Amino acid sequence: MEPHQFRSHEDSCCWENGRQESVILGDLKPVLIRYITAHSALEAVFESGSRTLHGEDSLCGGAADARCWLMFSGAALGAALFWEITIPDQDDAAGTKEEKQKSRVLFIRVLRLFKPDYLLLLAGLVFLSLAVFCEMFIPFYTGRVIDILGSNFERNEFLSALLFMGLYSVGGSVSAGCRGGLLICAVSSFTCRMKVKLFEALTKQEIGFFETIKTGEITSRLSKDTxxxxxTVCLNANILLRTFIKTVGIISLMMSLSWKLTLLVLMETPITGLIQNIYDTKYQKLSQDMQNSMARTNDSANEVVFGIRVVRSFHTETHEASRYDNRLMETHSLKTRRDTVRAIYLLARRLTGLAMKVFILYYGRLFIQKGQMTTGNLVSFILYQSDLGDNIRTLTYIFGDMLNSVVAAGKVFEYLDRKPQISTDGKLQPDQMKGHVTYRHLNFAYPSNPSKTVLKKLSLELKPGQMTALVGPSGEGKSTCVSLLQRFYEPQEGEILLDGNPLRSYDHHYFHKKVAAVSQEPVLLSGSIRDNITYGLSDCSMEEIREAACKANAHDFIMKLDKGYDTEVGEGGGQLSKSERQRIGIARALIRKPQVLILDEITSSLDIENENKVLQTLASCPNQTLVVIAHSLKTVEKADQIVVIIGGKVQEQGTHQELMDLKGVYYKLKEQLFTEKTDQPQTEA
Structure with missing residues (x-):
């Protein structure tokens, strides 16, 4: 046959054999291939192990019986599973390659953030090494003491062994304590630093960010993920390093005591790693599900407590108790499953450890009889074997825990790297500002509901020295206009100009000093009245504080308090009445001497006397641009310009009398738009 004909025939045979194998076995899965490979190699490994330990052939030879076949099959299955878990299939590995690369990048980034704590980490590493070195020699001298007591007793050798064992014990304890203290200091320093960086990054985000992200998620990043x-570095990486060094050292010392028993012990490693890997996967998933269930249970309870009046008025106490019970039972079920998995894991781990100890004692007795090791060596070996098992379990667990830590770091870095959608990089700080505001063809939808357009091609002009009142039904876009003027959001189309310049061109601090707002429900922060009035300002004198308080008609009631301006307002201003909080909010805005002042239904909480005094004070500023949202007819009638906004558009514009004479939308909605002083204010858009 010609060479090329032979090759063609060979290729054809190979193709036929491959097709026949495919027909018989089908598309072999990676686990099955690994099972067959492991099963094929086990007999040779078993024979080699028997010769090493016994010095003779095993009972399972060429004509193996059913016992040997079952033993090989079980061992092959375990080896294949361990192979699959520790070294995944290439296709699966390719799928997770990007994730592993991302984890490495995150880990390096976290490590760099520890730069201020490098000295603490370095000192901790030194004490870690000393602790591991001392701990490794304690079992060795324990066995040495047993050998001395079991043979011809020599006092000097006995005292020497006790002295070294004591020195290593004290050295290991001191080093471990120093290592722990240094790492705790590093963890505390890093955590505080990261919380400050994350909090600073969060406060720079736009308002829309906080409307789309749940509060619980933000607090979780601040409290838990940091x-x-x-x-990741201080604990997990150090535990990993310590355990790895200790494992290598223990294996070396075990090899020096008996390399044959060491090989036997290392056969347990795949089984231990497999059990630990399966346990970690199941346990962590159930723990996460249980935490989520507990969160839902707490939310259910908080919801009922917060809305107890609704529950009582609709007589749904029994229903809510039943719903809470169902949540608790769900949590209880998950906890039971989690605890069952842990119980099975502990049983499997102890059975595995017990079986290995039986093998060690059995072969150890044989080696002692043959004079290959002493009784003390066997005791030391058993002590090392116990530590080795714990270290292997720690190594397996710590990889999963490090992954969780790196994932948490990724979530924190998402917020740290996020650029606010509203830029605060403006530099414009003119010496004089007129306060001329122009809205040009604004289209806007809130980030939390982008499908609903709130403002549609809205154009509007606010002139300096004039009071402009925005009126219209609730939810039509009035408060949205002032929110955009405060740069809480950016319009999707159009722009707002201040003295002819886009709002984004102004310096952030300068802009919010020149454009101030007082909301319908002003938020006061914990601290004194003085702190709340001067909030965000550091150079205010007491005279300026009193002047602002007088303009807001707040000075008199403040001076009647026991501590005056140093009186604590309580959480959210709870120590003050609604009217007092409103006047403090007005004073906080006026102390900035703004050129543009926004008042969102502020007079709803004031009586007629206080309302008149505040409005008279505001009217005394001739060059100030005043924007008012109000449902009080008396307030609106005083406006130089009334703008009726319906459906996100300007429907009418003019003075009160002009709009009344026009008899249009304003005239028709007059009774609906304006209420008497005793009525409750409506909720704004």
């Missing part, structure tokens, strides 16, 4: 980031 602490998990610290564990």
């Amino acid at each position: 602490a998990l980031m610290a564990r």
